[in-house]
Amino acid sequence: MGALVAAMRSERHRHAVSQDFYRDLSTGQSPDVVVICCSDSRAAPEHIMRADPGVLFVERSVAGLVPPPPGAVERAWLRAYGAATRVFGLRQLAGAWYGAWAAIEYPVMHLQVSNILVLGHSGCGGIALACRRRGEQAALHDTDCWVDMVRPALRPVLRQHPAETAPRAAEEAAVLWSRGNLLKHAGIARRVREGLTSLHAAHYDIASGEVAFYDETSGEFVGLSSEG
Numbered sequence: 310m311g312a313l314v315a316a317m318r319s320e321r322h323r324h325a326v327s328q329d330f331y332r333d334l335s336t337g338q339s340p341d342v343v344v345i346c347c348s349d350s351r352a353a354p355e356h357i358m359r360a361d362p363g364v365l366f367v368e369r370s371v372a373g374l375v376p377p378p379p380g381a382v383e384r385a386w387l388r389a390y391g392a393a394t395r396v397f398g399l400r401q402l403a404g405a406w407y408g409a410w411a412a413i414e415y416p417v418m419h420l421q422v423s424n425i426l427v428l429g430h431s432g433c434g435g436i437a438l439a440c441r442r443r444g445e446q447a448a449l450h451d452t453d454c455w456v457d458m459v460r461p462a463l464r465p466v467l468r469q470h471p472a473e474t475a476p477r478a479a480e481e482a483a484v485l486w487s488r489g490n491l492l493k494h495a496g497i498a499r500r501v502r503e504g505l506t507s508l509h510a511a512h513y514d515i516a517s518g519e520v521a522f523y524d525e526t527s528g529e530f531v532g533l534s535s536e537g
């Protein structure tokens with residue numbers, strides 16, 4: 310922690326020599342991209358994209374999952390089960406989902422950010438957990454509950470891939486599943502239809518530094534280095 314405190318001291322110095330930049334920044338934000346990614350210490354989007362403060366609005370969670378919008382889920386439950394939904398406290402149960410969505414809805418709908426990037430990464434522990442059966446890791450009960458939402462989307466991928474390629478395939482599938490859930494939010498879907506917001510999906514390889522973006526035409530993730 311000592312080294313980090315020293316870094317914070319030198320950051321104060323950087324503030325002092327870049328006063329105009331930070332004074333402008335203090336008056337408001339207008340980020341270019343909402344990045345949804347994993348909490349993993351090795352996959353920091355500001356580092357991967359060399360982005361200054363104010364450029365990225367970041368929502369991080371284990372595995373960087375975008376749950377189905379809780380509002381839509383709750384309305385479906387209300388239609389199906391009526392008041393019982395309230396009795397069982399679905400809103401409280403969905404708290405984590407609301408938390409993730411608040412950090413997506415706010416920048417897209419309020420700050421009107423025009424790009425959303427869902428960014429997966431290699432060696433993702435959250436996705437590795439999701440590839441196992443629920444309950445196998447008793448010490449990770451809460452994490453297990455969180456990643457459980459993506460398990461149904463990963464099952465067919467795991468059936469199709471051998472052990473060597475399964476982790477990468479599952480990481481990419483989770484990114485696309487999250488991207489699909491963004492379109493279940495009525496406001497975001499409308500902004501995408503009207504061309505006001507674009508959705509992007511990518512995978513970052515920690516060892517090589519390669520970032521591969523999902524190409525809708527080919528249906529594959531294409532590395533930036535292969536584009537020349």
Ligand SMILES: [Zn+2]
Nearest residue numbers: 347349433434
């Ligand atoms: Zn991860």
